[in-house]
Amino acid sequence: MMGIGSDDNLLMNFCRVMVHTSIEHAQYVDSECTQSRFPDRLDFRYIDSFVWLILVLVKMLNLSVHQFISSILDIVQEALAEDHKKKKAEFNQRPYYRFFIQILAAIDRHQEIFSDKKVKKMIMISIAEIFKNLSPSTYPAFSFAWLELISHYLFLPYFLETPANSQNVPPLMLSSNQ
Numbered sequence: 001m002m003g004i005g006s007d008d009n010l011l012m013n014f015c016r017v018m019v020h021t022s023i024e025h026a027q028y029v030d031s032e033c034t035q036s037r038f039p040d041r042l043d044f045r046y047i048d049s050f051v052w053l054i055l056v057l058v059k060m061l062n063l064s065v066h067q068f069i070s071s072i073l074d075i076v077q078e079a080l081a082e083d084h085k086k087k088k089a090e091f092n093q094r095p096y097y098r099f100f101i102q103i104l105a106a107i108d109r110h111q112e113i114f115s116d117k118k119v120k121k122m123i124m125i126s127i128a129e130i131f132k133n134l135s136p137s138t139y140p141a142f143s144f145a146w147l148e149l150i151s152h153y154l155f156l157p158y159f160l161e162t163p164a165n166s167q168n169v170p171p172l173m174l175s176s177n178q
Helices: 008-027 045-061 065-090 094-109 117-133 140-150 156-160 171-176
Strands: none
Touching: 008 045, 008 065, 008 094, 045 065, 045 094, 065 094, 065 117, 065 140, 094 117, 094 140, 117 140, 117 156
């Protein structure tokens, strides 16, 4: 088999480019990233399309769902960290918020891809770990998005249903008690 699905490094590099491109196009009018959109007029079509592409890739290439989604989330975390460090006060959290919400919504809506409860649990724990790493103490400009994400109805209820003595308790919840 030839193409993007035949080489994991090629696929991850493609996804890295797509994450950066979709976030840039959400914030800028031109391809050179010189003219910013008005903060209340971001274009999320690129982010939404990339999340759809992720679902198509998982389905068509028979990828390990947990491993692939976790890799994508790591790439988004890296992009957010880089963007936060570079832009400081001009950092815009909304494209990253949109990306995470779209991933959570995809997990909720596409039961044919996320039907295995064990895999879904592992993905949700990976998302919790990402949210833990993106805490307001480390990324203050992402605080409002972070707070909304951890309290979102697609994320928090999953962990509230988990018995306290089980191994399903996410790292995010454990770190808040320490």
